[in-house]
Amino acid sequence: MTERKTSHPSSVVVLDHPLVQHKLTRLRQKETSTAGFRRLTRELSLLMAYEATRDLPLETVEIETPLEWTHGHLLSGKKLCLVSILRAGNGILDGMLDLVPAARVGHIGLFRDPATLEPVEYYMKLPEDIGERVCIVVDPMLATGHSAAAAIDRLKHAGARQLVFVCLLAAPEGVAFLSKAHPDVKIVTCSIDRELDDHGYIRPGLGDAGDRLFGTK
Numbered sequence: 191m192t193e194r195k196t197s198h199p200s201s202v203v204v205l206d207h208p209l210v211q212h213k214l215t216r217l218r219q220k221e222t223s224t225a226g227f228r229r230l231t232r233e234l235s236l237l238m239a240y241e242a243t244r245d246l247p248l249e250t251v252e253i254e255t256p257l258e259w260t261h262g263h264l265l266s267g268k269k270l271c272l273v274s275i276l277r278a279g280n281g282i283l284d285g286m287l288d289l290v291p292a293a294r295v296g297h298i299g300l301f302r303d304p305a306t307l308e309p310v311e312y313y314m315k316l317p318e319d320i321g322e323r324v325c326i327v328v329d330p331m332l333a334t335g336h337s338a339a340a341a342i343d344r345l346k347h348a349g350a351r352q353l354v355f356v357c358l359l360a361a362p363e364g365v366a367f368l369s370k371a372h373p374d375v376k377i378v379t380c381s382i383d384r385e386l387d388d389h390g391y392i393r394p395g396l397g398d399a400g401d402r403l404f405g406t407k
C-alpha cells in the first residue's frame with residue numbers, strides 16, 4: 191500500500207490517505223448510524239495501525255517456498271501491546287487486532303476529579319512484560335491531552351519504554367499538551383481539527399465518540 195501522510199513537528203503523523211479521509215468524513219456525519227460508526231472506526235483503526243507499526247523491528251529468516259529456499263523478514267522480539275483508554279478506546283481495538291491478532295491488550299480507566307480536575311485512575315490492567323513491547327495507546331479523541339498524558343505517565347511507570355499514541359481526531363491543544371508532556375511519544379491521527387470548544391469538544395469533530403460507538407445517546 192502506498193501511503194501519503196503529512197508530518198508535523200514533534201513526531202505527529204496525520205494520515206491524509208484518500209481512503210482515510212473518505213472514511214473519516216463519513217464518520218463525522220451526524221446521520222451515520224451506530225453500526226456505520228463502528229464499522230468505519232474499525233476500518234480506520236486498521237489503517238492507523240499500519241502507520242503506528244511502521245517502525246517495528248524485523249529479523250531475517252530463511253524459508254522454503256514451494257520452489258526454492260529464500261530469505262524473508264518477520265517481526266522480531268516481543269512485539270506489541272495495545273492499550274485502550276476506557277471506554278472509547280475499546281472501539282479502536284477491534285480493527286487493530288484484525289491486523290495484529292497476537293498483540294497483548296491492556297486497559298486504563300481514568301476520570302477527572304471534579305475538585306482538582308486531575309485525572310484519577312479507577313482501573314488499570316496491563317501485561318507484565320509491557321517493558322519488552324511496543325505500546326500502542328488508543329483513544330479516538332485527543333482533546334485536552336490530559337487523559338492521554340496521564341495514561342502514558344502510568345504506562346511509563348509500569349515499565350513501558352516505546353510508545354505510540356493513536357487517535358481518530360486531535361485538537362491542536364491536545365497535540366501541544368501531549369507533545370510537551372511526552373516528546374518521545376509519536377502521535378498518529380487522521381486529522382488535527384480546528385479547536386477545542388469550551389465544553390471540551392473537538393470542533394468540527396464528530397461529537398462524543400463513546401456515545402456514537404456504543405449507542406448510548
Ligand code: URA
Pocket residue numbers: 331333390391392393395396397398399400
Ligand atoms: N471526547 C469526545 O468523545 N469528543 C470530543 O469532541 C472530545 C472528547
